[in-house]
Amino acid sequence: MGQIVLKKVQKKFDDVEVIPPLDLTIEDGEFTVFVGPSGCGKSTLLRLIAGLEDVTAGSIEIDGKEAADLPPAKRGLSMVFQSYALYPHMSVRKNIAFPLKMAKMDSAEIKKRVEAAAEVLNLTSYLDRRPGQLSGGQRQRVAIGRSIVREPSAFLFDEPLSNLDAALRVGMRMEISELHKRLDTTMVYVTHDQVEAMTMADKIVVLQAGVVEQVGSPLDLYHSPKNKFVAGFIGSPKMNLIEGDEAKKHNAQTIGIRPEHIAVADGNGEWSGVVGVSEHLGSDTFFHVHDTGLADMITVRVEGDVGLKYGDKINLSPRQDLIHKFDQQGDRIV
Amino acid sequence: MARAVTGQRKMINTLAAWSVGLLIFFPILWTILTSFKSEAQAIANPPVFFLFDWTLENYSAVQERSNYSKFLWNSIIIAGGSTLLGVLIAVPAAWSMAFVPGKRTKDILLWMLSTKMLPAVGVLYPIYLGFVKAGLLDTRVGLVIVMMLINLPIIVWMLYTYFREIPSEILEAARMDGATLRDEIIHVLTPMAIPGIASTLLLNFILAWNEAFWTLNLTAAKAAPLTAFIASYSSPEGLFFAKLSAASTMAIAPILILGWFSQKQLVRGLTFGAVK
Numbered sequence: 001m002g003q004i005v006l007k008k009v010q011k012k013f014d015d016v017e018v019i020p021p022l023d024l025t026i027e028d029g030e031f032t033v034f035v036g037p038s039g040c041g042k043s044t045l046l047r048l049i050a051g052l053e054d055v056t057a058g059s060i061e062i063d064g065k066e067a068a069d070l071p072p073a074k075r076g077l078s079m080v081f082q083s084y085a086l087y088p089h090m091s092v093r094k095n096i097a098f099p100l101k102m103a104k105m106d107s108a109e110i111k112k113r114v115e116a117a118a119e120v121l122n123l124t125s126y127l128d129r130r131p132g133q134l135s136g137g138q139r140q141r142v143a144i145g146r147s148i149v150r151e152p153s154a155f156l157f158d159e160p161l162s163n164l165d166a167a168l169r170v171g172m173r174m175e176i177s178e179l180h181k182r183l184d185t186t187m188v189y190v191t192h193d194q195v196e197a198m199t200m201a202d203k204i205v206v207l208q209a210g211v212v213e214q215v216g217s218p219l220d221l222y223h224s225p226k227n228k229f230v231a232g233f234i235g236s237p238k239m240n241l242i243e244g245d246e247a248k249k250h251n252a253q254t255i256g257i258r259p260e261h262i263a264v265a266d267g268n269g270e271w272s273g274v275v276g277v278s279e280h281l282g283s284d285t286f287f288h289v290h291d292t293g294l295a296d297m298i299t300v301r302v303e304g305d306v307g308l309k310y311g312d313k314i315n316l317s318p319r320q321d322l323i324h325k326f327d328q329q330g331d332r333i334v
Numbered sequence: 335m336a337r338a339v340t341g342q343r344k345m346i347n348t349l350a351a352w353s354v355g356l357l358i359f360f361p362i363l364w365t366i367l368t369s370f371k372s373e374a375q376a377i378a379n380p381p382v383f384f385l386f387d388w389t390l391e392n393y394s395a396v397q398e399r400s401n402y403s404k405f406l407w408n409s410i411i412i413a414g415g416s417t418l419l420g421v422l423i424a425v426p427a428a429w430s431m432a433f434v435p436g437k438r439t440k441d442i443l444l445w446m447l448s449t450k451m452l453p454a455v456g457v458l459y460p461i462y463l464g465f466v467k468a469g470l471l472d473t474r475v476g477l478v479i480v481m482m483l484i485n486l487p488i489i490v491w492m493l494y495t496y497f498r499e500i501p502s503e504i505l506e507a508a509r510m511d512g513a514t515l516r517d518e519i520i521h522v523l524t525p526m527a528i529p530g531i532a533s534t535l536l537l538n539f540i541l542a543w544n545e546a547f548w549t550l551n552l553t554a555a556k557a558a559p560l561t562a563f564i565a566s567y568s569s570p571e572g573l574f575f576a577k578l579s580a581a582s583t584m585a586i587a588p589i590l591i592l593g594w595f596s597q598k599q600l601v602r603g604l605t606f607g608a609v610k
Contacts, residue, residue, distance in 0.1 A: 052506050073512035085507035089525045098521075102512035146511065 002063065002153040002186030003028045004049060009058035009068075011044055011210075018044055019210035021058060026154075026188060026203075031180050033189045035197040036207035036233070042190045043158055045207070049188065050156050051075050063153055073102070078147035079156040082163060084139045086131040086146075092118075093127040096145045103150070117145040120179075137168045144179070154186035161196065173199060194234055198222070206230050228330035231256045237286055237301065239324070242294045252325035252333055259286065259301035261322040264308075269315030273298065275308050289314055362586070368579035369393070376575040392580035400563060402584060409559035409585075411474050412549070413542035416481035417535055420489045423482075425531075428493035429519060433502055443494065446487040454484075454547045465552055472554045480552065481542045489538055496530025497523065533600050536592075543589050560585035 004026040011019040019041050026032045034042040047053040049060060051072035060068045067075050078099070086095050096117055100110045118124045121141045131139055140160060147155055157176070161169045177200050180187050191197055197204050198218045206213040206221065206229070214226040218234075225231035231239045239256045247255045263269075264287075273292035278285055287300045287308065300316060308314060325333040356363075367383070368376050375386045396402070431439050461480065462471075470476030500523065508522045524531065546561040553562055564585050567578040593600070 050510060052509065072506075072509045073514075077510070079507070079510045081503045081507060083501060083503050085501070085503040087504065087508075087522055087526075089528075098508070098513075099511035102517060143507075146507075150511075 003061075004154060004186065004188070005061040006049070007059045007061070009045075009048060009060060010056045011041075011048060011053065012056045017210070019048070022210070022212060024205065024212060024215070026186060028186055029184050031177075031187045031189065031200060031202045032205060033191060033197040033201035033203070034205050034207055035191055035194055036213075038192055040207045041210035042192075042207050044210075046079075046156055046158055046188060046190045050077055050079050052079075076153045077156055078150050078152040079158065080140070080143045080147050080160045082159040084131070084143045084163075086139060086142055088131050091128050091130060092123060092134070092142050092145075095131065095142055096123075096149055099146060099150045113149045114145075117149045120148070120182075121145050136164050137172060140164065140172060141175075144176070148179075148183065152185070154188060157187065157189040159191055160189075161191075161193075169196075176200065195236060198234070204234075206233060224332065225256075225324065226332050228254055228256070228326045231324055231326070231332075237299045240295060240298050242298075244294070246294050247325075250323060250325050253328045254326040254330070256324040256326065257318045257322065259299040261319045262298070262300045262316050263319070264300065264302055264306055265315040265317040267315065269317040271298070271316040271318070273314055273316070275310060275312045275314050277310070278308070280305065287314065289316065292316075362590075365579045365582050365586075368576055369583045371576050373574060373576045376579070377573075392576045393584070396567070396577055396580045396584065400566065400581075402563065405558060405560045405563035405585075406588065408474060408477075408553075408557055409543055409561075409588075412477045412481055412557075412559050413539050415474070415478040416485065416542050417489075417538045419478060420482045420486050420538060421493075421531065421535060424486060424489040424493050424534075425519065425524065427490050428497050429523060431490070431494050432497035432500075433505060443491065446490060450487055458551060462551065471552060472556050472558075474557045477549060477552060477557055477559070480548050481545060484545070484548065485538045485541055488541070489534055492534040492537070493527070493530065496527050496534075499530075500526050529599070532596075536596055536600050540589055540593065 006022060006024040008021040008023060009019065010017070010021045022045070034045060036042050044053060048055055049062075051067070051070060051074075055068050058068070059066055062075055062077070087098065090098065093114055096114045097110050100113060105113075114127075115124070118127055121144060123138070123141055123145060126134060126138060126142075131142065134142065140163075143160070160176070161172050164172060173196060176187075176189075180200075189196075189200065201218055203215060204218055204221055205215050208229055214221060214230045221230060221234045225234060225239075228241060232241060235258055237259050239258050240262075241254055241256050243254050247253060271292050271294060273289040276288040276290045276297065278287045283304070285302045285305050287302065287306075289298045289300055290296070292298050298316070300314075327333050369392055370388045370390070371382070371386050372389060372391070375382055431443065465471045465476055468476075470479070504526070505518055505522060508518045513521065543559075544561070546565070549559050549561045550565055553559070564578065564581050567574060567581045
């Protein structure tokens with residue numbers, strides 16, 4: 001049904017190549033997340049799939065049909081935008097019904113589908129309100145409602161949660177994941193937030209400067225990042241990247257160790273330093289350790305709390321088996 | 335920090351605003367007052383303000399001499415027709431400039447505006463000859479076309495500014511929802527731009543209503559609007575200030591009433607987008 005295959009897709013704006021030729025397959029029913037720093041081309045890639053931008057070269061197959069030259073409406077996809085992009089002059093009911101009206105569906109069927117969608121999204125009592133009278137979360141639900149009524153072969157999400165506050169974001173994240181399980185439809189989701197990517201995705205596509213750095217399941221990316229960029233991008237707090245003599249000991253240009261893979265040693269650990277700022281989350285504590293002679297700062301994640309204060313000496317011992325090694329090009333050494 | 339406005343300061347502001355308002359309104363007020371005077375009082379020196387014998391004789395004289403309703407009808411057709419036609423042409427033009435701008439869009443906009451910098455009389459000759467050739471002289475159709483062309487740059491500019499305020503994501507959403515370009519303009523863009531479009535309509539109706547150069551030069555008897563009606567009282571038989579004022583008052587009354595009732599809309603439209 002909703003398989004999307006990109007072959008040698010390239011995009012240039014004037015002479016600037018934002019996406020060099022790229023191949024990617026998104027399987028039917030998969031929840032795929034494009035993640036990367038801002039300006040990495042993830043939104044452009046999504047807009048190319050949607051048809052809101054034209055490809056410079058290459059092909060896009062949706063459901064096995066060539067779609068690169070089709071207008072957005074003919075691709076059988078629907079999209080949820082960051083700004084919700086609701087029609088402010090229409091009621092919630094009319095907003096959700098709009099794609100069906102455009103498809104010239106008969107009004108009884110439209111009514112049935114709109115009410116079904118509203119039911120799923122808890123919008124039934126808001127159907128006659130205007131978008132301006134709704135909260136951010138409700139607006140986003142209307143936008144999702146508008147996209148599900150058409151029963152598209154795939155959903156595209158362009159940073160849909162960025163405008164919501166943190167608590168709502170977590171809630172909506174769950175709702176979207178739930179929706180995916182229930183509808184079992186392909187979803188392509190763009191975000192710059194790696195936590196969203198890790199928690200929601202079946203498959204993550206990490207992009208940098210229009211280039212796919214790595215494609216894999218969240219845990220694949222976490223446990224075996226293909227290069228330094230992915231290593232630093234996936235995981236929160238970030239992986240510690242260390243160069244110099246310490247790296248040479250491991251026959252690498254750079255080594256990486258995740259904050260949760262460094263233990264605080266009682267007596268003499270392998271590394272030592274001075275505690276800087278610590279962040280107490282209750283369940284965990286992040287120590288930012290300075291003066292280790294390894295890097296400007298080493299972040300350590302400890303379960304619960306350890307009685308260390310700003311300026312205290314700290315001894316650390318990294319788990320040797322969980323050290324990642326990278327060569328001069330930044331690629332993983334296996 | 336909010337600026338503290340003291341009572342005294344507020345009063346000065348109010349007085350200043352009223353003074354400016356009255357200064358701008360004074361010629362209109364004077365015209366209306368004069369229309370109720372006798373011809374002798376109209377040119378009296380020193381001028382009289384309110385203490386004169388109010389009379390309606392100028393209005394009856396004007397009504398007797400000319401067929402007001404014919405001029406009024408012509409004005410409505412010319413101002414209304416040119417405005418509607420102009421908006422129909424300008425909406426797609428402004429859409430393309432606001433949402434799919436090319437490299438030269440800014441230049442085109444400036445070029446359109448530059449046509450307003452040319453003195454109208456500079457193109458009177460070719461347009462007049464063109465009208466003679468096409469048989470459009472002294473026809474309402476001809477006037478509608480000319481008036482539309484004259485105001486088109488302003489209509490496009492105004493609509494362009496309003497359309498620029500509409501987030502393009504909403505139009506993209508419509509495209510994703512299966513809207514054709516026509517659907518997009520009719521169901522999404524136009525309803526969202528209603529305040530802007532309304533004030534554009536209103537302003538251009540007023541501009542076309544008051545336009546005198548082309549209406550005087552391209553009409554004679556049949557298609558003459560209210561501007562020609564006023565002009566017919568200006569000179570040939572000497573100056574009849576009171577009757578001229580009565581004619582002017584009758585000519586501006588409809589637009590004044592329209593403006594009065596739509597002032598809220600007009601102000602809202604003209605300041606649309608000024609504050610985000």
